[in-house]
Amino acid sequence: MIETERLFLRPHIADDFEDCRAMWQDPAVVKYISGTPATEAEAWLRFLGYFGRWDIMGYGLFALIEKSSGQFMGEVGFSDFRRGLGPDFDPFHEAAWVLATAGHGKGYALEAMTAAQAWLDQKFNPDKTVCIINPDNLPSIKLAGKLGFQPTRKGVYNDSTVQLFERQGPA
Secondary structure, eight states, X not given: OEEOXXXXXXXXXXXXXXXXXXXXXXXXXXXXXXXXXXXXXXXXXXXXXXXXXXXXHSOOEEEEEETTTOOEEEEEEEEOOOOOOOTTTTTSEEEEEEEOGGGTTTTHHHHHHXXXXXXXXXXXXXXXXXXXXXXXXXXHHHHHHXXXXXXXXXXXXXXXXXXXXXXXXXX
């Protein structure tokens, strides 16, 4: 578990499913990700994938828990999503963050991802990390910049244009 000033970051547990499902079914949350709320089955398969990534790769997405309330606020971390975006992207740890509506506008994504990046850098010492963001998602693009990500090129993923970013690893 990682602890920040206001948050706990930990691997998901079975009790997180209902909050996770609700987040992925919230149109405001998925607006720039898929544009379509997840079905129950899609949310369940995504949820199961969290456990498998940690078991297979030794890293994954953390559940983001607000210390003061114990409330699930979203997910942040790194993964290998097998996106097929090319050799400048696919072999690298991919950063990801998604917050439930209750976590929007509080600075939680920056706080959590800063901690997650420090954890990844210490554990894996990656050459670089990458992420993709919908070009219309200006808050996420701003966050990526604060986290040290720089735009590299545009790409196409799931028939949508995405902006690819990279962040150099620790020296």
